[in-house]
Amino acid sequence: MTRLIAxxxxxxxxxxAGCNTxxxxxxxxxxGGQAIxxxxxxHK
Incomplete structure (x- = not known):
């Protein structure tokens, strides 16, 4: 049970962590798009 929780x-x-990345x-x-x-x- 402890292994499952871990x-x-x-x-x-x-x-x-993946979502934040x-x-x-x-x-x-x-x-970057806004800068472009x-x-x-x-320059118009």
Whole structure:
């Protein structure tokens, strides 16, 4: 029973860490897109 609880805790932690990584990558890509849009507007 203790092993099962430990395994579930480890799996839950890994899942949360994965979600944070994907979220952070999405925010970085969004900021990059905004910078490109701003640059294009400045050079019109």
């Amino acid at each position: 395994l579930l805790l480890i799996a839950g932690t890994a899942a949360l 994907v979220s952070g990558a999405g925010q970085d890509i969004s900021k 849009s701003n640059s294009a507007e400045e």
